[in-house]
Amino acid sequence: MAWGKIWLLLLLLAPAGPVWAQGNTAGQTYTDARGGYQLGYPTGWQVMPGENHRTTFYVGPDWETTPATASVSLHPLPDDRKSLNLLQAGQLDSVWRYVTSLPRARVYRLEERDEDRFQELRYEYAYDDATADRPRMRVLGRRLWREGYEYRLEYRGPDGPDPHRAAARQLLASLRLVNPGPPSRRPPPPPPQGCDDKFYGIAALRINNDTWEDDCRTIHEFSTLDPAQPPVIHRRVLPFQSYALAKGFDNCLYAVTKAPTNAPERVYRYNPATRQGEYTTWQLPAQGSGGVWISGGTDDRGDLYFSTSDGNLLVRVNPASSKVSTVWSTDPLRKARYFGALGFAGAGTHANFCFDARRTLYQVYSTDGSLLRINIDTRQPAPDILPLDGLPERGGYSGILLQNDEFGNRRLFLAGPKAIYQIDMETKEVARIRRGVYTDLAGCNLFRKVAADEAPAPALARAPWRGRVLDALTLQPLPRASLRLRPVTVSARADTALALTAGGAFTFPARPASLYATQLRLPGYVPLDTTFAAAAGPYAQDVLLRPLGVGSTLELENVQFSRGQGELLTTSFPALDTLATLLTASPGLTIELRGHTDNVGDPQKNVELSQRRVAAVKAYLVKRGVAPGRISGVGLGGAEPRASNAQENTRRLNRRVEFRVTGLQ
Numbered sequence: 001m002a003w004g005k006i007w008l009l010l011l012l013l014a015p016a017g018p019v020w021a022q023g024n025t026a027g028q029t030y031t032d033a034r035g036g037y038q039l040g041y042p043t044g045w046q047v048m049p050g051e052n053h054r055t056t057f058y059v060g061p062d063w064e065t066t067p068a069t070a071s072v073s074l075h076p077l078p079d080d081r082k083s084l085n086l087l088q089a090g091q092l093d094s095v096w097r098y099v100t101s102l103p104r105a106r107v108y109r110l111e112e113r114d115e116d117r118f119q120e121l122r123y124e125y126a127y128d129d130a131t132a133d134r135p136r137m138r139v140l141g142r143r144l145w146r147e148g149y150e151y152r153l154e155y156r157g158p159d160g161p162d163p164h165r166a167a168a169r170q171l172l173a174s175l176r177l178v179n180p181g182p183p184s185r186r187p188p189p190p191p192p193q194g195c196d197d198k199f200y201g202i203a204a205l206r207i208n209n210d211t212w213e214d215d216c217r218t219i220h221e222f223s224t225l226d227p228a229q230p231p232v233i234h235r236r237v238l239p240f241q242s243y244a245l246a247k248g249f250d251n252c253l254y255a256v257t258k259a260p261t262n263a264p265e266r267v268y269r270y271n272p273a274t275r276q277g278e279y280t281t282w283q284l285p286a287q288g289s290g291g292v293w294i295s296g297g298t299d300d301r302g303d304l305y306f307s308t309s310d311g312n313l314l315v316r317v318n319p320a321s322s323k324v325s326t327v328w329s330t331d332p333l334r335k336a337r338y339f340g341a342l343g344f345a346g347a348g349t350h351a352n353f354c355f356d357a358r359r360t361l362y363q364v365y366s367t368d369g370s371l372l373r374i375n376i377d378t379r380q381p382a383p384d385i386l387p388l389d390g391l392p393e394r395g396g397y398s399g400i401l402l403q404n405d406e407f408g409n410r411r412l413f414l415a416g417p418k419a420i421y422q423i424d425m426e427t428k429e430v431a432r433i434r435r436g437v438y439t440d441l442a443g444c445n446l447f448r449k450v451a452a453d454e455a456p457a458p459a460l461a462r463a464p465w466r467g468r469v470l471d472a473l474t475l476q477p478l479p480r481a482s483l484r485l486r487p488v489t490v491s492a493r494a495d496t497a498l499a500l501t502a503g504g505a506f507t508f509p510a511r512p513a514s515l516y517a518t519q520l521r522l523p524g525y526v527p528l529d530t531t532f533a534a535a536a537g538p539y540a541q542d543v544l545l546r547p548l549g550v551g552s553t554l555e556l557e558n559v560q561f562s563r564g565q566g567e568l569l570t571t572s573f574p575a576l577d578t579l580a581t582l583l584t585a586s587p588g589l590t591i592e593l594r595g596h597t598d599n600v601g602d603p604q605k606n607v608e609l610s611q612r613r614v615a616a617v618k619a620y621l622v623k624r625g626v627a628p629g630r631i632s633g634v635g636l637g638g639a640e641p642r643a644s645n646a647q648e649n650t651r652r653l654n655r656r657v658e659f660r661v662t663g664l665q
Contacts, residue, residue, distance in 0.1 A: 030055070035074045036181020037151055040174040042167040057171065059164055068164035070155040070171055074182070082148030082185045087112045087119045091143075095121060096466065096540050102127035104136075104475040107467065111539030117408060118146040118177060126159040138162065142172055148185025151177070161642075166649040179405070180226060195249050197224040199403055199443030200272070201231075201415060202238075202245050202255070203436065216241035216258060216439055221272055224403045224411070224445060227422065228433045237270055237277060243398075246296030246304045247442040248319055254280075254304055256293045258439075262286050265293070267304075267317065282317050282324055295352040295399070298444040299376065300359065311351040311363070332374050333363075336381040342367075354400045356410075357446055364400040369414055371400075388423060390430035391416065401441035404448075415441050464538045465510045469500060469520070472544040477504025481545060484519040487511070488531065488574060495519065510534035517574040519581070524548050526582050531558050531574050553594070553660040559617065566612030568620060576617065579659065580624035588665025592632045593617055598654040599638040599645045611635030617657055632662065 027043035035053035046060040053074035058066040076082070081089070092112050099105050108124040121143045129137045141154035153175050155168035199222050206215035217238040220231035240257040247253055253270045265284050270277035284306060287293055291308035298304055304317040311331040317324050333339050333350065342350055348366035355361055355376070363372040369391040373382035391397075391414070399415030402425075412423040415438040422433045469481045479500045485508060486495035498506045510516060514534050520527040525545035532541065546554055556579065559572040568576075583589055595610030595617075614633035622628050643650040 030057075031178065033178065033180060034182065036146070036149075036177055036179065037072065037074075038176055038178045039072065039153070039171060041070075041171050045167070045171075068155070068157050068162075068168065070153065070168055072151070072153040072175070075150045075152070076185060077145070077148050077150055083187065085114070085119060086145050087114050087121075091119075091121060092538055092540070095123060095143075099123070099125045099127070100468070103130075104128045106470060106475055106544070107540050107542045109539065109541055111535040112537050114537065115408065118144055120144045122172075136160070138165070140165070140168060140172055142175060144175075144177065146177055147181070147183075149182060151175075163644065163650065194448050195247070195444040196251055197403075197445050198222065198251070198272070199224055199227075199401060199413070199441060199445075200245060200247060200253055201399060201420065201436075201438035201441045202242055204398075204439050205437050214241065216243065219245070219253065219270070219272070220436070220438070222420075222434070224405060224443065227413070227420070231434070232272075234270070234272060234275065237275065239268060239277070242293075243309075243439040244293045244296040244306050245440040245442040246298050246306070247444045248298065248304060249302040249444060249447070250319070253442060254296060254317075256284060256296070256306055258292050258294070260287070260292045262289055262291075267306075280322075282322060284315050284317075284324065285313075285326065288313060294349065295440050296442060297354045297361075298442070298447070299355045300357050300447045302444075302447070305353075305355075307351045307353055309349050309351050311349070327376070328379060332379045333372060333381050336372075336383075338385055341385075342372075348395070348397075352398055352400050352440065354402050354441075355446075356402050362400060362402065364397045364414060366395070366397045368394050369397045369416060388414075388430070389428065391421065392430075392432070396437075399438050399441040401443050402446050403443050404445055410446070413441055415439070465508045465532075465534060466538075466540045467506060467542045468504045469506070469543050469545060470504060471525075472546040477502075478522055478525070478545055479504045481520055481522040481525070483543070485516045486519075488515040488517050512536045517577075518543060519578065520545055521581075521585070523586075526554060527578060531571075548589070548661055548664060550661050550664050553658050556617070556657045556659060559657050561613055561616070564609070566609065566616045568616050573620075576620050577624070580621050580626055583621065583626045583630065584624075586664075588663065589661065590630045590632075590663035591659045592634065592662050594658045594660060595633070595635045596640060596642075596654055596656050596658070597638050598651045599641070600651070603637055607635050607637035607639075609635070610637050613657060 027041055029038060029040050030047060031038040032053055041057045044060060045057050048056045048063060050056065056069055056071045058069040096110060099107055105125060105127040110123045113120045124140045126136060126138045128135055136159040137156055138159040139154060139156050144151040153172055155172065157165055201220050203215050203218040203220055205212050206218060217236045219234040219237055221234060222231050223229060238255055242255040243258040245253060245255050253272060255268050256265050263286050267280045267282040267284065268277060269280050287308045291310050293306050294309040295307045296305065302319065304319065305314060307314050311333065313329055314327040315324060316327050342365055350363045350365045350372055353361050353363045359376050361374045361376045365372060369388050371386040371388065396417035397414055401413045403411050403413065405411050410425040412425055414421045418435060418437060419432045420434040420438065422431050469478045469483060471478055479502050481500060483498045483500065483506060484495045485498065498508055500506050512534060513536055516532050516534065518527060518532065522545055525547055527545055556575050558575045560569045561567060562569065593614045595614040597606040597610050614635050618631050618633055621631060641654045643653040645651045645654060
């Protein structure tokens, strides 16, 4: 089918426009199925859809006077860039150059993520905007690239205290790409190596002379990338009626008769690409009195499995060696404490199964769709049943399959009563994707093997971190500063000195997801941050130094205490070590420590708590060699909040320790 026809069909099947619904933890959910994205926006925010998949979210009720907005938009990439991996093409460098060219710019965070099926940049920066009502702006954003399109989500607000920034962060974090989305603008990918994205189901019924009758010989072919599309039908290609179907890594299908012969049966191979089939030499053992072969499956090694309807016999076939072996001859679930609730006479079957990538066999209880789990290597059942909420009916769940969608997200498919259902394994959302009755489902893209000539690059041992050392007030570069970095888990002697350019810029090969302590020295300055967390990949973040002056007050970042106590946590030591170094290097510097709490609890007890914390900080500095007479202190409790105490995300900003410069010679 031509792409134009496919896109027209998607438009007819998709909702008439964007959809938003109650129930998201962030407030409400907004979905643009044609645009291919979904996000949750906070309670109290409004939605203003625009043209060309541009939508604005704002703090209500009036758009004209709103104090905060976030916008999401979709743009086709230029033809010469639509097929590129933009991260590999240097998109982070481009954004870095743009941001650092803005007036008095500060980069809070700029990092990239490559998820194979899409790429992403996340960023946060501030700059002076002479055209805005608020001259200093903070921008939080995400840019994602998929199939020749750019998705851009940005929030803009004041760089100072902003009561809406925390909610905006939740909105940005909730954005995810969904299907169907716009048609791909990239050329079709080469044929997959190993198991492809198709999955299959045995159709239980067919129409013959306007009458429904048993089939169980016809196979329907679906695409995991768009399972709602009409299937390709392989009509009556099995030489027998079958309940059990497995898909091999060769993309062929394997089935066995459903007849209760209680005799050895050979496995039949069908190739959907050539529409040809033949019997294999693999012979399954007799299925036992009263049992039938009811389900097939594939594991991460490419072995094929077949199970009987009572769950007592599971057989493995190794296609490479043609060896057939019995995995178990007694249902392992009999050892589970909950077996009595599903193993009684007249209960539904629980023998339809599939595998995940971690050697877990999933079974579906036909009565209500609940999931049962067994470790295939140890034969041990999971301690509990995993229910699935939202399935529409009871009875008739006859097939189960785990597949990856185009973004690598696990999807669970159930052949249920009169339909196939798809379950998002992360959100547990249930969607009916296709009407029909199927006896078993088969697929294996969860275990796709990468070809040797397409072996993934080894994981980065280092992630380049770039940044600038800036004056915190003027945001001008400080190229004369001394900057050293060391992992917080390594001895203080294991540090690295970094050279700064004339623009105050540096680069450092950080270990991904590691914490680093900074040692910044420049006469007359003190660092605002002392600990930095490296991202998983290349990223950018500026480092700020605050000029000292009598009366200057600076917060001691990352100084933390035991809850409700005056005892310092070890995570506080890098910041206090930096302050001790500053005091030691500046003998004429005297300070006043100032302790603050929020307004929760008894005010007098809060004052006492802040005094104990000030005393703990002073004791630490004295232990590091600072004369006690150079340090005074005061506990203020909740008397001087720096943010609102109305909610926790701003109230926590009030729990802090600061120091004020009282003398500088």
